[in-house]
Amino acid sequence: xxxxxxxxxxxxxxxxxPQQWLKNTFVFAALVFSRQYMDGEKVLISxxxxxxxxxxxxxxxxxxxxxxxEEDRKHSTKSGRPIAAGRLSPSIALSAAVILALLAxxxxxxxxxxxxVISLGYLLLITxxxxxxxxxxxxxxxxxxxxxxxxxxxxxxxxxxxxSEWLFICTFLLALxxxxxxxxxxxxxxxxxxxxxxxxxxxxxxxxxxxxxAVVTSSTxxxxxxYTLAPRTQIEVxxxxxxxxxxxxxxxxxxxxxxxxxxxxxxxxxxxxxxxPLLVDVLLWILAIxxxxxxxxxxx
Numbered sequence: 001x002x003x004x005x006x007x008x009x010x011x012x013x014x015x016x017x018p019q020q021w022l023k024n025t026f027v028f029a030a031l032v033f034s035r036q037y038m039d040g041e042k043v044l045i046s047x048x049x050x051x052x053x054x055x056x057x058x059x060x061x062x063x064x065x066x067x068x069x070e071e072d073r074k075h076s077t078k079s080g081r082p083i084a085a086g087r088l089s090p091s092i093a094l095s096a097a098v099i100l101a102l103l104a105x106x107x108x109x110x111x112x113x114x115x116x117v118i119s120l121g122y123l124l125l126i127t128x129x130x131x132x133x134x135x136x137x138x139x140x141x142x143x144x145x146x147x148x149x150x151x152x153x154x155x156x157x158x159x160x161x162x163x164s165e166w167l168f169i170c171t172f173l174l175a176l177x178x179x180x181x182x183x184x185x186x187x188x189x190x191x192x193x194x195x196x197x198x199x200x201x202x203x204x205x206x207x208x209x210x211x212x213x214a215v216v217t218s219s220t221x222x223x224x225x226x227y228t229l230a231p232r233t234q235i236e237v238x239x240x241x242x243x244x245x246x247x248x249x250x251x252x253x254x255x256x257x258x259x260x261x262x263x264x265x266x267x268x269x270x271x272x273x274x275x276x277p278l279l280v281d282v283l284l285w286i287l288a289i290x291x292x293x294x295x296x297x298x299x300x
Contacts, residue, residue: 012092019269031155033167056123063094066094135200164230173219174220182267184210
């Protein structure tokens with residue numbers, strides 16, 4: 001029995017996709033842009049929300065891998081996933097998913113009932129995505145982007161901070177950009193074998209995705225720029241937040257370069273940590289935000 005646990009537990013953790021938990025850092029957006037990152041209690045609450053969303057997303061990844069195990073076995077890289085490879089049984093995976101989801105929801109409702117409702121909504125949304133919505137063209141990427149908005153909203157509700165509508169828009173557009181980039185990467189990677197894998201991919205084309213990415217790219221840069229210049233941002237965050245715009249532009253352009261010239265974009269987290277210029281740019285953006293918030297306090 002002990003030997004089984006040594007095999008099963010690592011496979012459960014791997015199926016929860018820890019490398020994807022980087023997405024859940026969006027719960028810290030409210031903490032940072034409300035300038036409350038020095039409040040120890042709110043930092044701990046935000047960390048708890050991060051754990052909650054990591055458990056929720058991990059539980060749905062387990063369900064997703066059970067549902068997609070036959071398709072994954074035909075994929076060049078997904079075939080190595082524990083469930084597709086037969087190392088983790090579907091029944092154990094589903095049991096682990098239920099336990100993780102219940103623990104996360106219990107924690108969310110304990111912190112704040114509204115946070116619990118948002119967390120439940122997020123769980124239902126991404127479960128619906130895994131079971132049905134990921135097979136609906138265009139809706140699939142919109143649902144992914146909306147999931148990021150729920151992360152930001154959860155982070156704000158947990159520490160009782162109102163969030164700018166511009167921050168929601170920026171989050172939605174950036175998430176949409178990453179989702180479309182991932183679809184393009186999958187499409188190019190599979191080439192003529194698309195029909196044998198996820199059916200939704202056959203509804204896309206590289207040209208269509210390039211057009212969508214172009215629209216979202218320009219919209220993201222514009223939305224972030226308008227957010228930094230918005231009167232509410234000037235009063236509540238900093239009157240000089242627009243100093244960070246060049247880092248956002250470079251980061252998006254660099255990501256586009258990696259998509260088109262290096263065939264990257266399939267895993268945003270992996271791309272971030274494997275490409276040094278992009279990683280340096282993100283770190284510089286974070287440093288710029290910290291310095292701006294420190295030396296240029298709100299005008300109000």
